[in-house]
Amino acid sequence: MKFAIISAGEGSRLAQEGIQQPKPLVPLNGVAMIDRLIDIFMKNDATTIAIIINNENTQTRMHLEELKKKYPIEVIIKSTPGSMHSFYELMPLLKDDKFCLTTVDTIFNEAEFTAYIENFKASDDDGFMAVTDYIDDEKPLYITANDSLEITGYYDTKNPECNYISGGIYCLTPSCLDTLQNCMDKGLTRMRQFQRALVQEGKKLKAYPFSKILDVDHATDIAKAEAFLNEPFPIIGISRGNCFSPNKAGSDKQIFNRVKENLEKKGYPVRTYTEKHFIDQPMFAPVIFTMARGEMTLEILNLLEEEDALIVNSPKSIQNCGRLEMTSRLLSTEIPSPACSILHTDIPLEEQDTPAFPYWIKRGDGHAQIKEDVCFVQSETEATEVLNNFSSRGIREAVVNEHLEGDLIKFYGVGENGFFYWFYPSPTVNSKFGLEAINGESKGYPFSEDELKFYCNKVSQKMGLSVYGGDCIVSPTGEIRIIDFNDWPSFAPCCNQAAEAIASLIIKKMNNGKRA
Template sequence: MHFIAIARGSRYSPNHVGNDSKILALTIDQIRAKGHSVSVYDEDQLRPDLIKTPYIFSMIRGSRSLKILQEVEKQGALVVNSTSGVYNCYRENLARLLPKAGVNIPTTLVLDTQKKIENIPFAGKPFKVWIKRGDVHAIHREDVTLVYSIEELTEVLHEYHRRGIGAAVVQEHITGPVVKFYAVKNTPFFHFYFHDRTTALPFDTAMLMDMAQRSAEVLDVDIYGGDAVIGPEGDIRIIDLNDWPSFAPVRDEASKWIAKVILEKAEHHPAEVFISTLSL
């Protein structure tokens, strides 16, 4: 089989360009080692005429290239992660979809960045909430910010609006250590660690795995990772979930499982519809 691999645009990998490149390169190596060929493009290079195969794996985050992949999906191509999965990982969509799957998240509001905000009922005393851009993950420093007043929150909302960001997510601040996790759906691969290893505490790891799996199902992502906060009573809340993260601490092992999932999905994917569409 011939595959297309699409690298993430560097602006969507702040501080992680090298790590994102490495996990994609290792996945490509795994697939080539199984006897398949792979053409590689950056998401900013992608054009519809470059796609001549129904087998695509992609780290794309930007809407321009996602729209191209949406069209080839409609024509019958396989895209891993699916474009719907990538869009579902936009933060305003996470806030809507995860609770529907019974996944605990902090109290959250999705706000229009043009509207005036008078009050955040869960801000606490003293005032303390997170504000995050509602679409793609952080590109600039202000895209995920802890703010300490309604005035500061309003200032960030105005900044988002000036940058063309239409929605923002405001989220309750939860006190507790952060656990980072990486997973590949429908495989045994699941890795987690405390972001600050000096604050580790016991918690129900099976519950975290279950929450991660339910998140992946409702979001329709196969390759994913995220962050969770462990509360003082061991309660777990998912605070972020990413389509195809860097897997930096475990990329060698993760790439094997990622490639396995891509190959299995390709082997069971009916390519004839896409091929016949190309021939029209």
């Protein structure tokens, strides 16, 4: 892949403010801006780095002549009236491969840039346009994009649908050069006119969010850019897809946002993604917290964990919470739990082993997403109907649990921090499907909270979960049996306390260099 740098400006504002070096050679943390870009491009397997500088910039020209001895640099020396004309002069060097273009004073996070390049390399889109919601530009170019981050428009002034501004980094295919030629033929002069033309001509452009992108236009921007480059890489948070939050989307969003807020209050920048956006544009980060459950998301996170990312909860532990895997691990801990068996939905019920009625049938291939995924059955007719429904939906296995009489208790925990909370649910409060009505209102049977915490700690360790929740039944004699165990619940009745505990746990693991 090719890379290109527009560096043909005069840097007049910097000169007027007392900066002696040409803009490309202005150092940030001891490294010239143009050297920093070249180094980053080479780390991203640049085959060619095309650079345009103006006729008067002798010092930069001499500097690049030395660099050409080490790097695949091609230099065009020509003064131009603007950045689009500079891009046009670079065009002959960019015609036969995907390329990334930026100006010499664009400052960004290197890890975010690498993910940006890798995602573009794997994409069939015409362009990936770097965007940010951080505004530090005198005349920002605002962007609208749909839910798939496909760019729908560029605007000089902000409207309610604008969530981003252009970051001034463009990954494009050679087909976009035809649009550039059309713009030049029309006498257009500005890069924002080129970007609008790409949309008007039907090019498929994706917005690619960066946490922050800066330009160095003034002397005061130098210190700002140096401070940004010294900032820790943002922690990434991935929210849960709505399909995995049946009747709980609001509560799940609240705990997710509270954790983000707590981390930011403690001085850690956070960048958030939806599951869909993370799948579309995977991002490596040293630290990730996630409520995601989608299969593709977890596969990506497993790869990132293999590259030493710290992930809370670990994707493997989330996969352990699938119904079949969770049941197997629960039984292997020797923790008291209901009798269970596995049913095949395409085999007649009478040919399989089941407990006595009534019992529960639960989809075996993952978490409950709709009410019909967890069913209380009292007869062979009802059980057969549930299995037929599963089979028609492509669900091949189901877990059967005996029904236990007693008080239903929900519990939440945060691993090593010792946070633990339990409560009696009701059919109308903190309920997904109202199934709590089967056991009825709690009787308040006495039980040992220490015993429940012991069981939960043991199961969470077996599952590998740092942030967990679940359900148990307490019998009239105080016997505790765990019936369900899940990754990262909503913590609805204790959201603020749980968010503080989760944020503290993430920071503790970061400081200890441990995985989740």
